[in-house]
Amino acid sequence: MAIPVETFFLKPDAQGTLQAQIQQMIAEGILSGRLRRGEKLPSSRKLAAHLGVSRITVTLAYTELQASDYLAVRDRSGYFVSENAPEPLPEPELPAAAEAVDWDMALSRQITSSVVPGRPSDWARYRYPFVYGQADPALFDHAHWRLCAIQALGQKDFTALTTDYYDQDDPELVEFILRHSLPRRGIMARPEEVLVTMGAQNALWLAAQVLLGPGRRAVMENPSYPPLKDTLAQIDCDVTAVDVDAEGLPPAALPEACNVIFTTPSHQCPTSATMPRPRREALLAAARARNALVVEDDYEFEMSFLSPPSPALKSLDGDGRVIYVGSFSKVLFPGLRLGYLVGPEPFIRQARALRANVLRHPPGHIQRTAAYFLRLGHYDAQIKRMSRLLAERRAVMQAALLDHGLTIAGSGTFGGSSFWMKAPEGVDMEQVRQHLQADSVLIESGDRFFTGAQAPRNHYRLAYSSIPSDRIAEGVARIAQAITDASA
Amino acid sequence: MAIPVETFFLKPDAQGTLQAQIQQMIAEGILSGRLRRGEKLPSSRKLAAHLGVSRITVTLAYTELQASDYLAVRDRSGYFVSENAPEPLPEPELPAAAEAVDWDMALSRQITSSVVPGRPSDWARYRYPFVYGQADPALFDHAHWRLCAIQALGQKDFTALTTDYYDQDDPELVEFILRHSLPRRGIMARPEEVLVTMGAQNALWLAAQVLLGPGRRAVMENPSYPPLKDTLAQIDCDVTAVDVDAEGLPPAALPEACNVIFTTPSHQCPTSATMPRPRREALLAAARARNALVVEDDYEFEMSFLSPPSPALKSLDGDGRVIYVGSFSKVLFPGLRLGYLVGPEPFIRQARALRANVLRHPPGHIQRTAAYFLRLGHYDAQIKRMSRLLAERRAVMQAALLDHGLTIAGSGTFGGSSFWMKAPEGVDMEQVRQHLQADSVLIESGDRFFTGAQAPRNHYRLAYSSIPSDRIAEGVARIAQAITDASA
Structure with missing residues (x-):
């Protein structure tokens, strides 16, 4: 890919000769990860015109960068970022004076957001995702x-x-x-x-x-x-x-x-x-x-x-x-x-x-x-399809919960896509959730739904909208085991 | 189109026999415009099952509605909203008690929005649209x-x-x-x-x-x-x-x-x-x-x-x-x-x-x-295409403005897509704008950009991002004439 000439700027307060400034600009681009190996640089003519410098200055800068293996030449097609160019630095330098502003003072309020649940964004890679409200590729039309x-x-x-x-x-x-x-x-x-x-x-x-x-x-x-x-x-x-x-x-x-x-x-x-x-x-x-x-x-x-x-x-x-x-x-x-x-x-x-x-x-x-x-009519058809599948999963789930003696605190008489669950008193389900995640099981702990200092810690939610039926039994078994371990 | 059975509900507090309630429900649906001529009703069996009434009750209601020409029967395919059914009432009845809430009290604040400019939403139908910031089908890729x-x-x-x-x-x-x-x-x-x-x-x-x-x-x-x-x-x-x-x-x-x-x-x-x-x-x-x-x-x-x-x-x-x-x-x-x-x-x-x-x-x-x-790269290509076209339109526009002696108050040295204009003192450009709109010319009056009681009334903005070059001269001529008329 060619790097557009418009993305090159000389820093207005830069020191040194023009040639040195150009070298530095390109080297920094490579070290910051903005310019990548194999990408083509603008021709010296174009870059010179854009920066308002003489063409020879750009050519000299390119030649220097080639000597230090930041750039490489391919026959007749110009300069590229060398395949041997240094790796980008892991973290680009912060603007030095980011501390000039006291952000605790500058922000007029502190906004907390619990929109993000205790759920990894790569939930689909977990084997037993009892996650709520996500699109199931098997269901979506x-x-x-x-x-x-x-x-x-x-x-x-x-x-x-x-x-x-x-x-x-x-x-x-x-x-x-x-x-x-x-x-x-x-x-x-x-x-x-x-x-x-x-x-x-x-x-x-x-x-x-x-x-x-x-x-x-x-x-x-x-x-x-x-x-x-x-x-x-x-x-x-x-x-x-x-x-x-x-x-x-x-x-x-x-x-x-x-x-x-x-x-x-x-x-x-x-x-x-x-x-x-x-x-x-x-x-x-x-x-x-x-x-x-x-x-x-x-x-x-x-x-x-x-x-x-x-x-x-x-x-x-x-x-x-x-x-x-x-x-x-x-x-x-x-x-x-x-x-x-x-x-x-x-x-x-x-x-x-x-x-x-x-x-x-x-x-x-x-x-x-x-x-x-x-x-x-696709929406209605999708509802019908989802309903069939969710009904099946719910039945499998209910049987598994019963098998393992887990307590359903609320289940919705009409259907839905989740069970509201209750572990024995004293079990901290947020801790259990973290354990289960390491065991490839994703559940939601219930504490985040409650308000007040006395929020119970032993609730959790299990959704069946994103987990295939044939994984439910094993998933529930692992949950039951984790709760038993936590109660011990 | 078939009307889904799920959209029928009996009012819980309705009076009269079940049959009368069903007739009323369907008649109201037609009068409110919700059910439309030619649409198919659910079969009597389906509707009866959905409402929890006997099938004969639905059949009797359908027959009555057919007699009054709300519904019509087509051979073997069931009941449809009749082509002779009454026209929907122009304005469906408001829920009677919408005044039970004092909305002046209930709303915690009054929000004004000037996001909507003095510009008709069907601006593209006007012949001389000097409107700002709209997509030009001729330009967009x-x-x-x-x-x-x-x-x-x-x-x-x-x-x-x-x-x-x-x-x-x-x-x-x-x-x-x-x-x-x-x-x-x-x-x-x-x-x-x-x-x-x-x-x-x-x-x-x-x-x-x-x-x-x-x-x-x-x-x-x-x-x-x-x-x-x-x-x-x-x-x-x-x-x-x-x-x-x-x-x-x-x-x-x-x-x-x-x-x-x-x-x-x-x-x-x-x-x-x-x-x-x-x-x-x-x-x-x-x-x-x-x-x-x-x-x-x-x-x-x-x-x-x-x-x-x-x-x-x-x-x-x-x-x-x-x-x-x-x-x-x-x-x-x-x-x-x-x-x-x-x-x-x-x-x-x-x-x-x-x-x-x-x-x-x-x-x-x-x-x-x-x-x-x-x-x-389509974005960059689009910018290039737009730039060429806008440069051309701008030149045409500048010539036309000069021709008619209109005063440019600000024009942007680098390009842009509009001219900031100034009419003679005393001309109210919002009034001129309204006149011009009736003459198929759309401009923006400048007053809405100003803050304070002393906001000048004689500014306006003319954009060239949505008007073809060959209409610019005539459009500007009409603007000049309208301003002359307003100054007289």
């Missing part, structure tokens, strides 16, 4: 996704691909959400009541930003989705974590005054509890009594392979006080970053203005590809 | 972009497509930025010093959030990029707008104390001024004296077809106090939403944590597609 993406790259869709939507969304995707996704959850909405987001995480973030602030109180479930905790922690507001039970968030335990209640009624995260109908009504009544809003995270409702999903809480909402969060990532793949918010127009208008300011809009090509994939 | 996207959709890149990067970026894109984009600006950086963002807007937003807060003071240029004004207005901090001159931001006019200085040294937005080398050094010295940071928005540096771009301000930064914002959208297309931040590691770490919390990461497929497009 890559071929049709590709075709839809190619269609969305076509000349006809040039505008959808390239347009700056400013604060708008792809109308085709919005229409599909209104006509197909939401009716399945019992929700009717108008286009002005929907906002496409960069995944459910982004939707929760936008809702929290628009609804919370100084003097406001948020309620979240305990345990709950860790990134929600981070999002709320970064807003100047009061946060109360309310312990969930086997039916999810108990309305009776809500504080007397609160403004926004974050809940996962259809599939509590991480316990998998489904909130029964009477409690949903009680929750809405409790919200009404407090003049509070409810943010419903309806993740994973598509994975209802054991029984049909109950309609969303939002479908019972006559007041317009429920904000609904949906996502396509669970069925498609998490790297997609595509979800949506549904709520009353004044709320959506503000969330849209904030989204425009933060990032403008989710990329047009991804919105259009998803619209095609959904409209052509 | 759609064919190669498509090939790169298809390559990035391949089996080999399955992981890049689907992976949840959490807080990471595509390593291939980061490597390209480090080895090719930044060296052209005279910048050397390590991977830990780069963060991929959802465009330059998102980069500026992240930097402002991480560096500003109560008790901190930001400096921005006046006039300046309108979305930056919104971003700063939404943060609890002091903002000082400093008037720029023909050399950009004057360091001597900086307030005694400030924490973060937002500047566009290579190409002031919107005046096109390039900051000369001595002033850049003075600006860095002034920042050092105040212990302030500098956020450099280096947009459009690729459009340097008249003279080579000066190295970025960041390249002169020995202190690590400059945060650099780059973007691919100007050369590719604005709907891409891909840019980057470069800065010292402590800063990037915080910006990364915030990005993870807000949206996790830019979609993998887009990052990988861009990496291929860049690596295969």
Whole structure:
């Protein structure tokens, strides 16, 4: 590969002759790893013109570098970085004065992010990955996704691909959400009541930003989705974590005054509890009594392979006080970053203005590809395929858990993709997790889902969305052994 | 198209017989526009099983709906929404109690967004679009972009497509930025010093959030990029707008104390001024004296077809106090939403944590597609093609402006894609803009770039990145006429 001449600059404050400066510039490029063995340098004529020096100066510099084996000449084709050039230094030198700024002072706040779970990014290389929410190559309909993406790259869709939507969304995707996704959850909405987001995480973030602030109180479930905790922690507001039970968030335990209640009624995260109908009504009544809003995270409702999903809480909402969060990532793949918010127009208008300011809009090509994939029925087909496979894996898993006497703390009556587990009191599952990882078994320890000093240490989550059925039994056996070892 | 059975729900609080409820559900679906003429209903057997009612109840409801011409039967293939079914109501009924929530109270803040300029979204239909920053189908290398996207959709890149990067970026894109984009600006950086963002807007937003807060003071240029004004207005901090001159931001006019200085040294937005080398050094010295940071928005540096771009301000930064914002959208297309931040590691770490919390990461497929497009040289080729065309258009434009005696207030010595213009005192260019739009001419009025009560009303911006050369003369003639009319 030829190195573009535009990437060469002489340092304005450099010392020494021009020739020495050029030599140093190239040697530093090689030592920093920027210029690599075998890459072609610009011709001396070109580099001289670019730097504004005479050609002979460049030629002399090249010749010197050749003598020290940084560069090599190939017949008639010019100078290349020599195959014998020194190895790049392991760590390029830091700008000397990086300490001129006191970064502890310069940063206006400290942001913690538990978006990154205790899970290696190369999880797919582990033999027993009980990891949650990752794309399983065996399940994802890559071929049709590709075709839809190619269609969305076509000349006809040039505008959808390239347009700056400013604060708008792809109308085709919005229409599909209104006509197909939401009716399945019992929700009717108008286009002005929907906002496409960069995944459910982004939707929760936008809702929290628009609804919370100084003097406001948020309620979240305990345990709950860790990134929600981070999002709320970064807003100047009061946060109360309310312990969930086997039916999810108990309305009776809500504080007397609160403004926004974050809940996962259809599939509590991480316990998998489904909130029964009477409690949903009680929750809405409790919200009404407090003049509070409810943010419903309806993740994973598509994975209802054991029984049909109950309609969303939002479908019972006559007041317009429920904000609904949906996502396509669970069925498609998490790297997609595509979800949506549904709520009353004044709320959506503000969330849209904030989204425009933060990032403008989710990329047009991804919105259009998803619209095609959904409209052509591939999404529904994928749900069916996943449901069959997850049902099978779940059965294998349940049998294995029973065999080894492991305690299921929550399993979701409708399906889902994980079990919420409980080890004997006194077992620190984060330690067990680390042991298991060395044994090629990946699990999630439960502590990161809890809030408060008294967070139990003996919970864990086992997902079956990314592990083949025939590895489940052995994986569970290793987990059981590790827990036994830890209890001893 | 068949309507999926899952989209039918009986309202839990509905009145009347089951049959009446089913009739009402379907009729409402048709009247709301959710069910459309010619669409097929589920079989009575399927719908009965889904709703948990007897099949005869569904059959009776279907028969009644057929009698009233909501539904029609086609031989052996079942029930369809009739071609004679009533038109959907123009506006579906709002949930009755949307007023149960006082949204003025419920929203914690009012967000204004001037991301949306005074420009119709169907700008491409206008004959003389002097619009800024939009993709010109004649310029964009759609064919190669498509090939790169298809390559990035391949089996080999399955992981890049689907992976949840959490807080990471595509390593291939980061490597390209480090080895090719930044060296052209005279910048050397390590991977830990780069963060991929959802465009330059998102980069500026992240930097402002991480560096500003109560008790901190930001400096921005006046006039300046309108979305930056919104971003700063939404943060609890002091903002000082400093008037720029023909050399950009004057360091001597900086307030005694400030924490973060937002500047566009290579190409002031919107005046096109390039900051000369001595002033850049003075600006860095002034920042050092105040212990302030500098956020450099280096947009459009690729459009340097008249003279080579000066190295970025960041390249002169020995202190690590400059945060650099780059973007691919100007050369590719604005709907891409891909840019980057470069800065010292402590800063990037915080910006990364915030990005993870807000949206996790830019979609993998887009990052990988861009990496291929860049690596295969298409990006550079596109810059060359654009530069030729823009140089030609600029010459045509300059001649036309001269012909009509229009005053250029700023034009950018190195190239760019727009002229910053000034009408005679007293002319309100926002009014002129509205007149011109009705005459199929799109321009930008300048008032939205200014801060403060005394914002001049007689500036405007004319871009030549989306208008063909052969329409420029006539478009400029119409502008000149409209300004003459307004001055009369």
